């Protein structure tokens with residue numbers, strides 16, 4: 001070390017060797033440092049001390065923040081790991097209901113402010129690349145049991161994992177991919193099947209726990225406030241869930257619910273019900289439960305409610321009103337219009353036709369057949385696509401010029417195909433209308449997004465194309481696949497696979513891994529991302545359509561990627577919508593994993609449809625509700641395909 005010639009800066013030089021023996025080296029060094037120190041000017045000494053203090057303070061500050069981050073990250077990792085290994089389906093992520101007197105909004109806001117999960121820039125970058133921190137381990141674990149060689153190119157967009165591999169892979173329908181390289185072996189498959197089906201049963205039990213404790217006998221559970229809401233006052237969730245419990249083999253739960261139906265359920269009530277909703281959920285649920293169990297209680301109840309719904313058809317045009325008072329036997333349209341919704345009046349047929357077949361009373365089937373005959377002949381379609389409204393006085397389409405496969409039209413297309421299947425593929429009018437409509441979809445509504453070329457179904461408004469797609473449209477891949485399975489053109493299956501991939505992207509590209517209610521696709525060349533979500537469309541109502549389609553696609557292709565996709569979706573429902581005290585809630589914002597914002601409602605279709613389709617998707621047993629014996633109504637209630645020899649009621 002050289003003595004500085006009193007410069008105004010501190011210069012510290014270390015030399016490799018010093019003279020002096022090894023024995024007295026320490027003492028020599030001490031004396032030498034002291035001498036050097038004394039040689040420094042006061043300014044140099046002050047500067048040196050100041051820098052030491054500064055270094056010490058910085059050291060202290062960064063130590064505490066680094067340990068905090070490390071601790072936070074480790075806890076999240078541990079949580080995720082224990083989620084997978086010990087209690088995989090109980091990440092109780094939603095807040096407990098607020099105590100009485102607390103303002104829920106204030107509580108939510110303060111929770112939001114307090115949550116500091118974003119982390120320092122380095123961690124944030126990592127999250128942006130890989131998705132949520134707590135997802136990282138689950139991704140790895142799932143990958144462990146995924147088939148080797150299953151390539152999914154992953155790119156990132158707003159913290160999301162994006163699968164850029166197209167769904168279509170040239171697999172022949174029904175071909176079992178078990179033997180192909182990179183697939184799971186038989187043992188792995190069995191373990192996975194059991195684990196996943198059990199996870200669905202667990203999810204159902206959890207949902208049922210909330211319903212039983214806080215909403216028993218009422219229409220819908222409000223899980224966050226531990227209360228309920230009424231729509232028709234008919235125990236909607238309980239009836240919608242009956243056949244799900246039967247299929248999931250939840251005997252005790254089923255027996256308790258049956259007891260309620262036997263002793264409490266009455267339709268002799270002065271209540272207005274929506275014809276479509278009560279037909280698909282209540283009549284459909286009772287009929288399917290009757291078929292699965294053979295218990296005449298459910299048929300009696302089905303007859304009762306079916307006959308009480310009939311006044312809806314007493315209109316000038318025979319196109320039914322939307323609402324019926326099942327106690328008084330009166331019916332009426334909504335207060336603001338005399339129109340009914342096209343999807344509603346054309347998606348009650350499977351149920352009323354089956355009611356006629358079982359009771360040998362033709363009036364039910366006659367009423368719904370009249371609607372189909374009229375709609376078949378109506379002017380105002382575009383290449384088989386129907387408008388959204390129909391007038392109950394004139395029997396004509398109204399608000400013409402708008403075409404969608406989403407809300408208000410969706411299940412018209414579904415029931416064309418399914419009536420044809422239900423009746424043994426003899427009623428050609430349904431088939432013709434269905435085939436024409438699918439051609440109409442291809443010609444007018446099908447487009448590809450940019451940059452990744454996702455095939456989607458948009459909407460048409462007076463000749464103007466809109467790249468808007470409702471989550472509801474995700475029933476279509478399943479319906480197309482069902483048609484192809486029943487002998488319709490093979491390109492329907494190709495389209496089904498493309499759309500299935502798109503519907504999955506609507507989940508996987510969101511920060512929570514859950515789809516919003518509505519998306520908009522980008523079509524301009526050079527777009528950065530394929531999917532945009534408007535603030536008003538960010539909610540998720542626990543809807544079933546994508547899971548439903550995954551079920552059909554898996555049944556017909558045996559391609560396990562569909563099961564894996566469903567598994568990821570189920571995990572995200574568990575992560576973001578499960579309420580610790582029981583039940584699942586719809587959420588307001590699928591784009592904010594830190595605060596998905598519970599809406600405090602568990603729709604009956606979550607138990608009636610979503611969980612049922614998850615269970616059937618994960619099952620390898622194609623005879624568990626065989627698609628060659630049953631046709632599902634639009635609320636996932638399986639009804640029998642009519643035996644060929646049986647005389648039809650009409």
Ligand code: DMJ
Pocket residue numbers: 411472543544545605609634635636
């Ligand atoms: C259900 O009631 C039915 O699936 C209907 O066809 C559409 N809406 C809900 C589920 O999203």
